[in-house]
Amino acid sequence: MKLFHLSDLHIGKYLNGYSLKENQESILSQIVFLAQKEHPDAIAICGDIYDKSAPSGEAYGIFDRFLQELSEIRPKIPVLIIAGNHDSPERLAYASSFLEKHRIHISVFPPQKREEYLKKITLEDEYGPVAFYLLPFLKPGYVRPLFEEGLIDGYESAVREVLDREQIDLSIRNVILSHQFYAGSKEGPKTCESETAMIMAGGLDRVDASVLDRFDYAALGHLHGAQRCGGKNARYCGSPCKYSVSEELHRKAVTMVTLKEKGKAAEVDFLPLYAPRDVRRVRGTLEEVLAAAGAGGQAAENKGSDPAGAVCHDYVSVTITQEGEPYRIRERLEERYDHLLELRFDNERTRRRLREEGGEMPLLRPLEAFRRFFEAVRREQLSEAEERIMERLIQETKEEGL
Ligand SMILES: [Mn+2]
Numbered sequence: 001m002k003l004f005h006l007s008d009l010h011i012g013k014y015l016n017g018y019s020l021k022e023n024q025e026s027i028l029s030q031i032v033f034l035a036q037k038e039h040p041d042a043i044a045i046c047g048d049i050y051d052k053s054a055p056s057g058e059a060y061g062i063f064d065r066f067l068q069e070l071s072e073i074r075p076k077i078p079v080l081i082i083a084g085n086h087d088s089p090e091r092l093a094y095a096s097s098f099l100e101k102h103r104i105h106i107s108v109f110p111p112q113k114r115e116e117y118l119k120k121i122t123l124e125d126e127y128g129p130v131a132f133y134l135l136p137f138l139k140p141g142y143v144r145p146l147f148e149e150g151l152i153d154g155y156e157s158a159v160r161e162v163l164d165r166e167q168i169d170l171s172i173r174n175v176i177l178s179h180q181f182y183a184g185s186k187e188g189p190k191t192c193e194s195e196t197a198m199i200m201a202g203g204l205d206r207v208d209a210s211v212l213d214r215f216d217y218a219a220l221g222h223l224h225g226a227q228r229c230g231g232k233n234a235r236y237c238g239s240p241c242k243y244s245v246s247e248e249l250h251r252k253a254v255t256m257v258t259l260k261e262k263g264k265a266a267e268v269d270f271l272p273l274y275a276p277r278d279v280r281r282v283r284g285t286l287e288e289v290l291a292a293a294g295a296g297g298q299a300a301e302n303k304g305s306d307p308a309g310a311v312c313h314d315y316v317s318v319t320i321t322q323e324g325e326p327y328r329i330r331e332r333l334e335e336r337y338d339h340l341l342e343l344r345f346d347n348e349r350t351r352r353r354l355r356e357e358g359g360e361m362p363l364l365r366p367l368e369a370f371r372r373f374f375e376a377v378r379r380e381q382l383s384e385a386e387e388r389i390m391e392r393l394i395q396e397t398k399e400e401g402l
Contacts, residue, residue: 001125002038003043003175003217005046007238015341027240035073043070046221047084047085047137078121083136107177108136111146155181163176163214176217182207204394210230213233226238233266238252238255248279279316285322286326289318
């Protein structure tokens with residue numbers, strides 16, 4: 001059984017004020033083309049379909065067209081979709097019973113009543129059935145009413161308990177679609193700047209990847225860099241487009257998974273995707289950076305016959321390394337880079353300022369940041385009771401999903 005594993009489309013996303021529409025439309029039509037070519041048995045889209053919980057009409061239109069084009073492929077390919085933390089469950093669920101008729105299965109809410117279970121879709125191939133469990137993004141508060149008081153004390157127990165109450169037939173192959181922050185016990189996952197602040201600031205949302213061991217494959221969404229997670233059968237496929245400069249070196253691709261008979265490891269291939277406009281960094285003196293506009297990038301174009309007039313359409317973060325600030329620097333850069341994301345300086349002056357300010361600001365866990373703030377203001381340490389109150393407040397804020 002062949003599966004396309006996708007996640008984190010973030011349709012409607014803007015990068016420093018620039019719409020990424022063109023890149024997203026191009027990437028989605030490449031995915032349709034690859035689906036026509038490879039004809040997978042299912043397409044799993046593991047959360048964060050839209051970038052905002054209230055997507056624009058334009059964003060709806062883009063995803064609608066994508067589903068429409070996929071549904072025209074014959075024989076029909078089932079599409080399995082779960083909600084991510086960026087999606088509004090109600091909005092994503094719109095028309096879902098109608099879509100079900102076209103073999104598009106959407107799950108937006110985890111079980112909330114005792115008689116409810118995860119949405120399960122079973123497909124067949126020459127080795128027998130494969131059960132797909134659709135676990136939408138969940139916060140502990142969503143599922144607390146399902147269990148005895150006190151059993152759910154965070155994200156990890158919430159996910160574990162929800163999976164434990166499913167009747168999973170371990171004699172057949174089972175696949176889960178999930179959108180949470182999973183991490184192996186040994187190494188932490190690689191994160192990047194376009195993911196939520198939730199990942200960067202905390203650790204409370206971390207779920208040990210061993211809860212996924214019961215599945216033959218875990219198709220994960222949430223992290224934007226493609227990577228294995230914990231055991232060998234769990235993967236993040238990553239976002240199909242670059243959504244921050246920190247993803248400069250990512251190679252975006254469709255993760256294609258082939259499941260063989262029960263007990264055999266899934267095979268994984270990557271089908272590369274190419275955005276018309278790259279997201280990248282350029283560094284050097286102003287003259288070097290201006291000259292590089294015509295040289296690098298997929299989206300450079302010559303204006304007339306003058307190579308010095310080439311304009312680069314990539315989304316670039318420019319770092320200028322010379323001393324002093326050249327005259328009209330931003331205007332001169334914008335003449336040659338029409339999607340300038342940011343302008344930074346890295347020279348003796350900025351380095352000195354950084355030293356004087358005591359270096360870069362450390363990234364602290366919320367409780368530690370508050371502890372320092374409290375000490376600075378009150379000139380005394382947090383008491384144990386105060387610390388517990390603060391801890392609970394932070395946990396509750398997290399669950400509200402900032
Ligand atoms: Mn995401």
